[in-house]
Amino acid sequence: MLASIAFYVLSVIAVISAFAVISVRNPVHSVLFLILTFFTSAGLFVLLGAEFLAMLLVVVYVGAVAVLFLFVVMMLDVDFAELKQGFLSYMPIGAIIALALFSELALVASASMSAQGAPISIATEQVSEVTNAEAIGQVLYTDYLLVFQMAGLVLFVAMIGAIVLTLRHRPGVKKQDIAAQVGRKRSEGVELKDIRPGQGLG
């Protein structure tokens, strides 16, 4: 009973906040609703018994990715009224993409329903002997180790590419060199002068 109440509350919040993401005027509010959507989806994952995925969703998407979204949206002065000018002209393309996505999802869901003759959540019941984290670890690091490592490598290359693209060396900029600071010796930094009375430093 508690599980069904939780399911309905979470899904209603998820749907409403997902709708609010695209309908509110203020871009920052939009990102905040996106975060709420992520968070409630994590709650739905927990109800499905996929607590490891739920926690990863919160850590990665809510804790890191959405913070960057928020950063960008806050820093850029986005005028949403201006952006919405071309809304009608983009509408047909958007509708087609949405329709394609929806029909794909419906296809997958109906295929897996008819294949098993039961809801999808049954699949999780069978592996309840091992915990989520162990099951995912088995799949990622044993069965598909090579693919997993290759995916990591691709991400690594992308990261280095982004750094190379944005890195620029400007001449004449004063920078703190920690190694030089720490490696400085007394003989280099201090000079003793013998100053006679009445002469000054000259």
Added chain:
Amino acid sequence: MNQDIDYITWFGINWPTEVEWALVKTGQILIICILLLISLAFLLLFDRKVWAAVQLRKGPNVVGPFGLLQSFADFFKFVFKEIVIPAGANKTVFMLAPLLTFVLAFIGWAVVPWGPNIVIADLNVGILYLFAISSLGVYGIIMGGWASNSKYPFLGGLRSAAQMVSYEVSIGFILITVLLLVGSLNLTTIVDSQADGIWMWNAFRIANFAEFPNNILVGVVMFAMFVMFFVSALAETNRPPFDLPEAESELVAGYQVEYSSTPYLLFMIGEYLNIVMMCAMMSILFLGGWHLPWGSIESLGIGPWLTSLAGLLVFYVKIWIGFFFFAMVKAIVPRYRYDQLMRLGWKIFLPTSLVAVIVIGYYVAFLAPAATHTVAGG
């Protein structure tokens, strides 16, 4: 260990229906919250007293004996003040931010094991849950900074967001070293794996000479991880010397500038609760949780009830000791500069913790005694 979260055995009875279960859980949550808030009142005073003692002052000593009631006086002062909302502020987000900070600071405690069998939710992924909740803490600050519609709070909010995201990465790697050693994400299992005595506590594995010479390797690495966790916890909770989001001398008070009365109080409570949470995490991950330095709490040989209570007491004392170090750091360490903070996080802590993960992984895979293997596999 009670994995079945559908039943509650706190009072020696299995509660049958979901409604009663929900009621009992609500009661437990209330007890924990009240315990936390009352502890917090005295921890705040303790913080100020330690700070004062370092500076050869007396600290708060007027309200109540030794100033014991100072925090309660402060509480009433905050609550009875008028809430001022700036005219240009985004009102909803402005009020939501302190509430969010406050709530997030509390919900992490749901998985913290206070003692043997004293835990509200014994999650399989408890440590990940704590990590997830602490990574959400940044939203309260960044929302407060943005909604104030003012420059200082905004700068403070941005600083704090960058700082917290940076140090979360190294905290994540430090958690992984502990998880590798223990082989479980469950907090109760993590505590129980450190049961035998101080030489099994993850921070002091070097004393475990039964494993010589591997204990030197693991001990040195894990002690370094303990220190790094402590420093990262300071940065993550915006405590001095990393309190740049609210650096008084340059940003007035950072994201809190426009806040007054109760919303400000909520921010402060949330901030201090996060600090206490970090102390609790240090105790669970590195200092053996509720176990005694000379052996497990069960070895006292008192009944299950008293064992739980004694465990709670030990855990509580460890939290206070952790908080003492937080207070001492605040009193004696000067503030970092922002570029130094970022350099420490990305160029020193991140590579070091990454190497530590590899070293500990090597130890667990090739050097550890067979017992650790069975824990890791099962």
